Amino acid sequence: MNKLHRFSGELSRITLPTSLPYPHNYHPHPIAKQAAEELQTYLTHTTDFLHDFGLLPGQSGAGKMFGVLVVLDTAGELGYLTAFSGKLDNSYHQQHFVPPVYDSFDPKGPYKQLERQIEQLSDQLEACHKAPEYLEAKSVYTALKNKYEPQYQAEVQKIKERRLNRKKTGTINNQQNINEEFYLKEYATYIEQQTANSRKTTELWEQKITQLERLRGKTSAKAQNALFASYAFYNQAKEVKTLIDLFDHQHQSIPAGAGECCAPKLFQYAHIHGLHPIAMAEFWWGAPLSSTVRIHQNYYPACTGKCKPILAHMLQGLPVASNPLVAFQKVVDTVEILFEDDYLLAVNKPHDVLSVTGKEITENTIETWAKKRYPNATGPLLVHRLDMATSGVLLIAKSKAVHKALQEQFIKKTVQKRYLAVLSKKIEENSGQINLPLRVDLDDRPKQLVCPEHGKHALTRWEKISETANTTRVYFYPVTGRTHQLRVHAAHQLGLGAPIVGDDLYGIRDQRLHLHAERLTLIHPVEKHTFIIEAKAPF
Numbered sequence: 001m002n003k004l005h006r007f008s009g010e011l012s013r014i015t016l017p018t019s020l021p022y023p024h025n026y027h028p029h030p031i032a033k034q035a036a037e038e039l040q041t042y043l044t045h046t047t048d049f050l051h052d053f054g055l056l057p058g059q060s061g062a063g064k065m066f067g068v069l070v071v072l073d074t075a076g077e078l079g080y081l082t083a084f085s086g087k088l089d090n091s092y093h094q095q096h097f098v099p100p101v102y103d104s105f106d107p108k109g110p111y112k113q114l115e116r117q118i119e120q121l122s123d124q125l126e127a128c129h130k131a132p133e134y135l136e137a138k139s140v141y142t143a144l145k146n147k148y149e150p151q152y153q154a155e156v157q158k159i160k161e162r163r164l165n166r167k168k169t170g171t172i173n174n175q176q177n178i179n180e181e182f183y184l185k186e187y188a189t190y191i192e193q194q195t196a197n198s199r200k201t202t203e204l205w206e207q208k209i210t211q212l213e214r215l216r217g218k219t220s221a222k223a224q225n226a227l228f229a230s231y232a233f234y235n236q237a238k239e240v241k242t243l244i245d246l247f248d249h250q251h252q253s254i255p256a257g258a259g260e261c262c263a264p265k266l267f268q269y270a271h272i273h274g275l276h277p278i279a280m281a282e283f284w285w286g287a288p289l290s291s292t293v294r295i296h297q298n299y300y301p302a303c304t305g306k307c308k309p310i311l312a313h314m315l316q317g318l319p320v321a322s323n324p325l326v327a328f329q330k331v332v333d334t335v336e337i338l339f340e341d342d343y344l345l346a347v348n349k350p351h352d353v354l355s356v357t358g359k360e361i362t363e364n365t366i367e368t369w370a371k372k373r374y375p376n377a378t379g380p381l382l383v384h385r386l387d388m389a390t391s392g393v394l395l396i397a398k399s400k401a402v403h404k405a406l407q408e409q410f411i412k413k414t415v416q417k418r419y420l421a422v423l424s425k426k427i428e429e430n431s432g433q434i435n436l437p438l439r440v441d442l443d444d445r446p447k448q449l450v451c452p453e454h455g456k457h458a459l460t461r462w463e464k465i466s467e468t469a470n471t472t473r474v475y476f477y478p479v480t481g482r483t484h485q486l487r488v489h490a491a492h493q494l495g496l497g498a499p500i501v502g503d504d505l506y507g508i509r510d511q512r513l514h515l516h517a518e519r520l521t522l523i524h525p526v527e528k529h530t531f532i533i534e535a536k537a538p539f
Contacts, residue, residue: 003081003082003097003098003099003269004071004073004079004080004081004273004275005035005038005079005080005081005082005096006077006078006079007034007035007038007078007079007080008038009034009037009038011031011034011078014030014031014034016031016278016279017029017031017278017279018319019319019320019321020277020278020279020280020315020318020319020320020321021279021280021320021321022320022321022322022323022324023263023280023301023302023307023311023315023320024301024302024303024304024307024308024311024323025301025323025324025325025504026301026321026324027299027509028279028280028281028299029070029279029281031070031078031278031279032068032070032279032280032281033281035068035069035070035080035082035279035281036066036068036281036283036299038080039066039068039082040283040285040297042082042096043066043285046096048094048095048096049088049089049091049094050089051064051088051089053285053286053287054286054287055286055287055296059287061286061287062286062287062288062289062290063284063285063286063287063288063289063294063296064084064085064086064088064284064285064286065084065085065261065262065282065283065284065285065300066082066083066084066085066262066282066283066284066285067082067083067084067085067261067262067263067265067266067280067281067282067283068080068081068082068083068266068280068281068282069081069083069263069266069267069270069277069279069280070277070278070279070280071270071275071276071277071278072275072276072278073274073275074274074275079275081098081266081269081270081275082096082097082098082266083097083098083262083263083265083266083269084097084262085260085261085262086257086260091105092104092105097265098265098266098268098269099265099269100259100260100265101231101232101233101259101260101264101265101268102227102230102231102232102259104227104230109230110223110226110230111223111226111227111230114219114222114223114226115223117219117223118216118219118220118223121212121215121216121219122216124212125209125212125213125216128205128208128209128212129209131205133201133205134201134202134205137197137198137201137202137205138198138202138205140198141195141198141199141201141202144191144194144195144198145195148191148194148195149191152184152187152188152191155183155184155187156184159180159183159184162180163177163180225244228242228243228244228254229242229243229244230242231243231258231259233246233259233264233268233310233313233314234267234268234271234272234314235271235313235314235315235316235317236271236316236317236318237316237317238271239313239316241313243258243259243310246309246310246312246313247309255305255306255442255443257306257443258306258307258310259306259310261302261303261306261307262282262302263280263282263302263307263310263311263314264307264310264311264314266280267311267314267315268314271314277318281299282299282300282301282302283297283298283299283300284296284297284298284300285297288492288493290450290494291449291450291451292441292447292449292450293488293491293492293493293499293506293507295491295499295507295508298507298508303443303444304443304444304445305441305442305443305444305445306443323360325360325361325388326360326361329352329353329361329364330350330352330353330364331364332350332353332364332365332366332368332369333369335347335348335349335350335366335369336348336535338393338533338534338535339531339533342398343397343398343399343402343524343525343526344383344395344396344397344398344402344406344525345395345396345398346393346394346395346396346520346533347366347393347394347396348391348392348393348394348535349366349386349390349391349392349393349394349517350391351389351390351391351512351513352388352389352512353365353366353388354366354367354388355367355382355385355386355388355394356382356385366382366394366396367381367382370382370396374396374398377397377398377399378398378399378400379397379398379399379400379401379402379403379404380397380400380403381396381397381398381403382394382395382396382397383395383396383397383403383406383407383410384407384410384481386517387483387484387487387513387515389502389503389504389512389513389515390419390513390515390516390517391512391515391516391517391535391537391538392419392516392517392518392535392537393517393518393519393520393533393534393535394517395520395533397525401525402525402526405525405526406522406525409522409523409525410481413479413480414522414523415520415521415522416477416519416520416521416522417477417478417481417517417519417520418475418476418477418517418518418519418520419475419476419477419478419486419515419516419517419518420465420473420474420475420476420515420516420518420537421473421474421475421476421486421490421500421514421515421516422471422472422473422474422500422501422514422539423471423472423473423474423490423496423498423499423500423501424470424471424498424499424500424501424507424508425470425471425472425497425498426467426468426469426470426471426472427464427467427472427474427496427498429464430463430464431461431462431463431464432461432462433459433460433461433462434459434460434462434489434495434496435457435458435459435460436450436455436458436488436489436492436494436495437450437451437452437455437456437457437458438450438451438455438456438458438482438483438484438485438488439451439454439455439456440483446483446484446505447484447505447506448482448483448484448485448488450488450492450494456480456482457480458480458482458485458488458489459478459479459480460476460477460478460479460480460485460486460489460495461476461477461478461479462474462475462476462477462496463475463477471501472498475518476489476490484505484506486500486515487499487500487503487505487506487513487515488506490503490506491503491506491507492506500513500514500515501513501514502514503515512539514539516535516537516538516539517535518534518535518536518537519532519533519534519535520532520533521533
């Protein structure tokens with residue numbers, strides 16, 4: 001077992017955890033941080049591999065996710081395992097790190113063997129497409145068609161015109177119609193004879209090409225299934241499930257790269273070698289990607305799209321903490337009402353409370369509070385939403401008609417919104433705007449990506465209020481209302497490059513996210529006057 005590393009730092013003051021953290025939402029335990037820091041020291045000085053992380057002068061690459069898993073060996077001694085996501089230096093294997101769950105580069109593996117068959121079929125297809133006999137026959141056939149087809153259509157048109165003229169003059173001649181039909185059939189037969197040889201040769205080649213394409217498609221599907229079946233994940237009881245077992249791919253596609261993240265590699269090695277996992281951590285090492293918000297040396301949870309189904313199996317039998325969002329959710333019994341009349345109300349939503357019910361949290365939301373308080377209200381109640389971590393002004397309609405009228409103002413962008421945020425670094429500019437299109441990260445919901453190709457238009461205006469040595473206080477004026485828009489626009493390198501303080505998704509966790517919906521300016525849906533609703537920021 002040459003992948004188990006012993007700690008070099010002092011551990012006597014660290015109390016070991018009694019359970020693993022919930023992998024998709026956690027703050028690293030000190031013992032996991034110690035292992036991560038030792039791995040970071042290795043990454044800083046190693047010459048074991050060459051990889052462009054974009055950290056050194058002249059480098060233009062991007063970073064990579066690394067992970068550590070603190071374990072107890074069979075003798076009860078502490079150590080830790082290390083892993084990287086995907087490939088490193090174009091290889092799945094590196095001396096310092098655990099191996100992959102499955103190496104798709106293995107030349108003896110079923111995937112690679114089928115891949116070679118696909119390559120052979122592709123070579124045969126290319127040879128067919130370039131075959132002189134096929135190209136010559138296709139060229140002759142195309143030339144003859146281009147020659148005779150217009151002539152034939154011209155004759156058809158002439159006959160149509162003659163028949164129309166006879167009909168107009170009342171000189172319909174059935175025998176003449178029969179003769180013209182016979183003439184067209186003879187003409188078509190003549191064309192068929194002239195093109196027969198080149199057409200038959202062309203069709204034979206194209207049939208062969210079609211057969212090869214179908215065979216390649218079937219082999220490709222077989223190779224993908226073989227790949228999915230080769231990723232076999234263990235849990236502590238040595239029970240094995242493949243990607244096909246873990247993802248219902250009849251109804252849910254298996255994400256590309258599933259099984260190649262750090263966490264599955266780490267737990268796989270631990271389970272196979274009888275090591276007992278007690279703490280984990282994953283961190284980003286290197287320059288950020290162009291699409292996602294990634295900060296050098298920052299800790300991140302395991303992704304949801306690829307890892308959640310896998311880890312649900314791999315962590316069975318281990319003591320795992322509950323999702324803190326569910327375990328420690330706030331009880332919503334009273335909510336500050338900022339404004340209320342017969343038609344609507346505005347409340348000051350607390351931070352870390354959902355606006356509407358979700359998959360895991362179905363109670364203690366503003367929506368459930370509103371339904372209890374206004375049982376006779378019609379319509380969907382909440383006019384818009386705030387992120388769970390965001391506090392501030394939230395509108396509730398008491399009728400379907402009022403809800404529709406208010407939503408129209410949001411859709412038409414006539415509602416003026418002002419948020420207050422504290423950024424995690426100083427910003428030199430005093431004001432500006434950020435225009436970065438956003439879409440959901442399919443592999444790590446609910447996070448968002450900057451995506452010029454498929455993202456939705458997202459525009460934010462901002463201005464500086466004040467600053468300290470390490471923070472900047474700003475107003476955000478979102479023109480659009482995309483999910484996590486302000487958080488991504490603040491954190492992304494093409495935005496302000498300064499995550500909001502306490503942002504556990506795009507920055508560094510703190511006691512709370514320092515983002516507050518401070519003011520809404522809108523037109524009353526019934527009384528038609530402009531009014532302003534404000535809630536002072538609690539930070």
